Amino acid sequence: MSEGNNKNNVQLEFVRSRRLEKMATAEKIRMILDSVKEEKIVILEDRMNPDEESKLIEATMKEINPDNFSGIEIESYKDEQKSSGLFDRFMSNDDPQMTIIGPSNQLNEVNQDEDIMTAMISNEEEQG
Amino acid sequence: MDKLKGKFSGWFVFGESAPENIGIYGPPNSGKTTLTNRIVKESTGLGGDEQDEEELEEEMGSASHIPHETRRADKKEDVTIEHDGEEVTLNVVDTPGVETQVDYEEFVEYDDFDGDEEDAIERSREATEGISEAMRWLRGDIDGVIYVLDSTKDPFTQLNTMVMGVIESEDVPAVVLANKVDEEDSNVERIRNAFPQYDVIPVSALHGENMEEMYKSISENFG
Numbered sequence: 001m002s003e004g005n006n007k008n009n010v011q012l013e014f015v016r017s018r019r020l021e022k023m024a025t026a027e028k029i030r031m032i033l034d035s036v037k038e039e040k041i042v043i044l045e046d047r048m049n050p051d052e053e054s055k056l057i058e059a060t061m062k063e064i065n066p067d068n069f070s071g072i073e074i075e076s077y078k079d080e081q082k083s084s085g086l087f088d089r090f091m092s093n094d095d096p097q098m099t100i101i102g103p104s105n106q107l108n109e110v111n112q113d114e115d116i117m118t119a120m121i122s123n124e125e126e127q128g
Numbered sequence: 129m130d131k132l133k134g135k136f137s138g139w140f141v142f143g144e145s146a147p148e149n150i151g152i153y154g155p156p157n158s159g160k161t162t163l164t165n166r167i168v169k170e171s172t173g174l175g176g177d178e179q180d181e182e183e184l185e186e187e188m189g190s191a192s193h194i195p196h197e198t199r200r201a202d203k204k205e206d207v208t209i210e211h212d213g214e215e216v217t218l219n220v221v222d223t224p225g226v227e228t229q230v231d232y233e234e235f236v237e238y239d240d241f242d243g244d245e246e247d248a249i250e251r252s253r254e255a256t257e258g259i260s261e262a263m264r265w266l267r268g269d270i271d272g273v274i275y276v277l278d279s280t281k282d283p284f285t286q287l288n289t290m291v292m293g294v295i296e297s298e299d300v301p302a303v304v305l306a307n308k309v310d311e312e313d314s315n316v317e318r319i320r321n322a323f324p325q326y327d328v329i330p331v332s333a334l335h336g337e338n339m340e341e342m343y344k345s346i347s348e349n350f351g
């Protein structure tokens with residue numbers, strides 16, 4: 001299995017919704033954090049529910065280390081046309097969802113408009 | 129205390145099952161601590177006349193702009209409001225702004241920070257513990273939420289969506305404050321559009337604007 005980023009590559013992990021559906025919350029969070037700490041960008045074919053996201057943040061906080069991990073950046077694609085208000089956006093499951101999660105020092109400036117989500121990924125050299 | 133009774137007359141009518149722990153949540157730098165301090169101060173009878181207001185504003189305005197100034201959940205117990213001879217008591221819990229990342233190097237960049245790298249690392253450790261604690265509290269130990277937003281900023285963020293989602297799933301009553309209405313870029317309507325199912329109260333915690341409407345909404349939603 002790849003060790004993550006080297007000087008020239010950024011590794012993306014796409015995780016299908018059918019796999020996510022089979023995973024318990026703790027397992028999902030562990031998978032995400034393990035990958036992100038290996039400097040991978042994780043793309044979920046779904047959105048975590050609020051409880052899962054809050055637990056992801058809680059787990060992230062416990063694993064932040066000043067030497068090599070300062071946290072995550074997370075952004076979910078939202079369908080702006082069909083939902084109004086923040087709660088409706090979270091609960092609307094009619095359209096495919098997508099979530100991008102990466103190391104906070106690499107995944108920058110995630111923006112989205114109606115149909116396109118863009119993210120800037122900085123490719124930092126591995127520390128020797 | 130007579131001044132306080134007059135100010136809050138008719139607003140605080142708590143039933144027997146009034147929430148005990150009211151969490152003040154919101155993004156970093158939205159004014160949570162300023163609001164908490166004002167609520168606590170006003171509960172002791174301060175505020176209202178010009179001199180008191182000036183002193184309050186000076187104290188509220190001295191909040192640090194160093195990141196993660198509030199690093200742990202700070203519970204102000206037994207905040208008591210007297211109304212028509214009856215006392216209403218709340219525990220007000222000021223929480224750190226929820227973030228997904230904490231970098232100790234942010235602290236050393238600020239002129240106001242006079243510590244060294246070790247102090248910055250310790251501060252960041254406290255901040256991570258505080259955010260983790262705030263998330264745990266939100267999922268179990270909070271009876272009501274005052275969600276404080278900076279009305280000059282876009283409310284449609286991942287974190288706001290997540291926190292409000294937890295509040296909904298926990299079936300916790302909440303009041304949303306659109307803070308910093310004294311600032312030029314304030315846009316309260318944008319916040320009302322983001323939270324159509326909640327009372328959105330425009331306030332300035334720093335200058336004490338519209339506190340009466342806030343207290344009224346708190347009594348209606350948490351009573």
